[in-house]
Amino acid sequence: MKLEQQQEKLPEIKFYGGAFGALLPFFIFVTGVIIIALSGAPDEKGFWPVLILALALGLVLCKNRAAFSEVVISGMSQKIVMIMITAWILASIIGILMTLTGFVEALIWVSDQLHLSGPGFVIATFLICCIVSLSTGSSFATILICSPLLYPTGGVLGAPLPVLAGAIIGGATFGDFIAPISDTTIASALSQDAQIGTVIKSRLKYLLPAALLAIICYLAVSFAMGSPEPVSTTAVLGDPKGLPMLLIPAYIIYLFLRGKHLLHGLLFGLLFGTLLGLVTGLLPVSEIISLDLENFTARSFIIDGINRAIGLSIFTILLMGLVATLKASGLMKLVVDFAATRTQTEKHAEGWIAGVMSIAVLLTTHSIVAILMVTDFTKKTGERLGVSKVRRANLLSLIACIFPFVLPYFIPVILMANMTMTGQEYGIAQVSPLEVGLYNFMSWGLLLVALGTLVFGLGKTKMITKENGKEKGTPRRSI
Numbered sequence: 001m002k003l004e005q006q007q008e009k010l011p012e013i014k015f016y017g018g019a020f021g022a023l024l025p026f027f028i029f030v031t032g033v034i035i036i037a038l039s040g041a042p043d044e045k046g047f048w049p050v051l052i053l054a055l056a057l058g059l060v061l062c063k064n065r066a067a068f069s070e071v072v073i074s075g076m077s078q079k080i081v082m083i084m085i086t087a088w089i090l091a092s093i094i095g096i097l098m099t100l101t102g103f104v105e106a107l108i109w110v111s112d113q114l115h116l117s118g119p120g121f122v123i124a125t126f127l128i129c130c131i132v133s134l135s136t137g138s139s140f141a142t143i144l145i146c147s148p149l150l151y152p153t154g155g156v157l158g159a160p161l162p163v164l165a166g167a168i169i170g171g172a173t174f175g176d177f178i179a180p181i182s183d184t185t186i187a188s189a190l191s192q193d194a195q196i197g198t199v200i201k202s203r204l205k206y207l208l209p210a211a212l213l214a215i216i217c218y219l220a221v222s223f224a225m226g227s228p229e230p231v232s233t234t235a236v237l238g239d240p241k242g243l244p245m246l247l248i249p250a251y252i253i254y255l256f257l258r259g260k261h262l263l264h265g266l267l268f269g270l271l272f273g274t275l276l277g278l279v280t281g282l283l284p285v286s287e288i289i290s291l292d293l294e295n296f297t298a299r300s301f302i303i304d305g306i307n308r309a310i311g312l313s314i315f316t317i318l319l320m321g322l323v324a325t326l327k328a329s330g331l332m333k334l335v336v337d338f339a340a341t342r343t344q345t346e347k348h349a350e351g352w353i354a355g356v357m358s359i360a361v362l363l364t365t366h367s368i369v370a371i372l373m374v375t376d377f378t379k380k381t382g383e384r385l386g387v388s389k390v391r392r393a394n395l396l397s398l399i400a401c402i403f404p405f406v407l408p409y410f411i412p413v414i415l416m417a418n419m420t421m422t423g424q425e426y427g428i429a430q431v432s433p434l435e436v437g438l439y440n441f442m443s444w445g446l447l448l449v450a451l452g453t454l455v456f457g458l459g460k461t462k463m464i465t466k467e468n469g470k471e472k473g474t475p476r477r478s479i
Contacts (some may be wrong), residue, residue, distance in 0.1 A: 011067045012062035013328045021061040022329040025054040025322060026363055033365050034409040038433070045311045047365075051318040058325050068325060072291045075324020076317045080190060080375075084183055084368055085313045088138075089268035090180045093305030097142035097273050100301055103135070109330070110148060117157040119222035119397070122167050125150045125159070126218055126442075129171020130211070135249035137181030139172035139405070140312070146171070147419035155428035160225040163218060165431040166439025169405060169416040170214055173442040178203045180253055181266055183340045184400050187368045188393040191375040192382075197258065202390050206398065206453070210445030217441035238471030244280050248273040319369045332377065338379055349385040350376055350395060353378050357399040365410055367400035398450040405443040408433035413440075444467050 015021030032050035055072060062068035108128070116124045128150065133142040146168055154164040180200055189199040252269035258267075271442050277283025283301075290299045326332060339352045356377055360370035374396070382392040404410040408417075417433040424430070437443075452458040 013067050014063045015061045025058040029097045033134045071324050072321035073329045076321040087311040091137045092309040095136035096305040101245045101277045103245045105239040106242035121154050121157050121159045122222045124169045126167040128244050130174040133172045133175020134179045137179040139176040142172035152423045155423045162435040162439045165436050170440045170442030171406045187371045188396040192389040192392045194389040194393045195347040213445040214441040323373045346385050349381050361403045368406050371396050402443050402447050406437035413437050
């Protein structure tokens with residue numbers, strides 16, 4: 001699927017204080033996010049006021065405020081922003097559907113049949129969350145769906161709590177990196193004009209070594225920490241009824257591997273899942289739509305899914321407006337020009353892509369906005385020095401699945417730490433954001449893979465170029 005970039009040419013804007021004035025709103029934003037996050041922000045809605053303040057400060061510091069306003073609106077209204085919001089909405093609805101039809105309870109039932117406890121349940125938790133994140137395409141949905149079930153159950157069965165929390169967010173990271181309906185997969189592939197199906201297949205060589213390393217670490221650390229004393233004799237029981245719902249992610253993956261359009265794959269997956277839920281009796285008709293005439297309201301799992309996506313969608317829209325001001329200030333062009341004078345080889349180009357993406361993630365605290373922020377830089381640098389579009393997409397996703405899942409002021413880590421409060425009714429202690437990130441061995445595994453990719457060329461394929469309207473392959477070393 002090729003993304004047609006329909007961005008208007010942004011007017012150049014200047015700030016009082018030069019580069020410092022252009023960056024100051026971002027510093028305010030990052031500082032505010034860190035303070036709120038470490039204070040226990042419940043979700044991304046807590047960051048809205050900080051973004052509004054940063055935009056207002058940028059308007060005050062900009063010398064041409066009319067141009068600043070146009071730049072912000074242009075950044076918010078990019079086509080790829082609407083693509084991502086559509087993906088979040090549909091993926092959230094699918095996540096709600098999977099919850100309602102007992103998908104996670106079915107996976108827990110399988111674990112119970114295998115008589116897992118302690119370290120064994122940690123591994124089962126990681127694998128369950130991998131399947132759920134692959135199914136929903138959302139790390140947030142995976143954490144929200146799995147934590148209330150798996151964290152108390154694992155605590156009851158004697159699993160080390162920090163490692164258990166790390167296994168949940170680690171499984172969420174798994175799907176965020178490779179799921180065909182993951183926002184990270186979609187943004188990284190489309191921003192580089194790469195086919196989603198091709199990108200998914202190429203990621204196995206990165207994902208499998210990292211996942212294997214994560215499993216080894218979860219086992220080793222679980223045994224080393226030992227099992228705490230059981231705090232209750234009552235566990236959250238599973239139910240096998242939801243096992244047929246495994247067909248939903250399988251169908252969606254099949255559609256994307258066949259090269260179907262994003263909207264096609266998600267809507268058909270949702271339609272198939274709804275029909276499957278109705279046929280199996282797992283989805284009551286009332287969950288599709290029911291009316292409360294006395295209060296003039298309607299209930300639906302679709303409405304719930306859309307509501308779940310609203311917070312992240314508004315956060316992204318506002319942040320993309322702020323990012324557009326940085327681009328219009330010319331600072332990103334300076335980075336591109338600076339990199340162009342210092343990148344003479346393909347390996348240098350890959351290092352710059354990873355480095356600039358890392359800075360963008362740390363600056364924006366949002367992996368998707370960071371990908372969109374460095375899209376032009378990545379394409380120009382990569383195309384000039386022969387980095388294939390698929391490899392560029394993979395480099396962006398590798399970085400996007402490391403920092404946001406280990407640093408304690410990013411939303412996924414905060415959300416996971418907050419969700420460990422679900423064990424309180426069982427007398428199970430909460431885990432801090434710092435511990436959550438520390439024990440996310442999936443992201444640490446991806447960090448090692450990323451270093452191997454940059455240093456040793458892990459995962460290189462062939463570069464596709466266009467020549468007289470035809471695609472031509474230039475062989476590259478494959479590892």
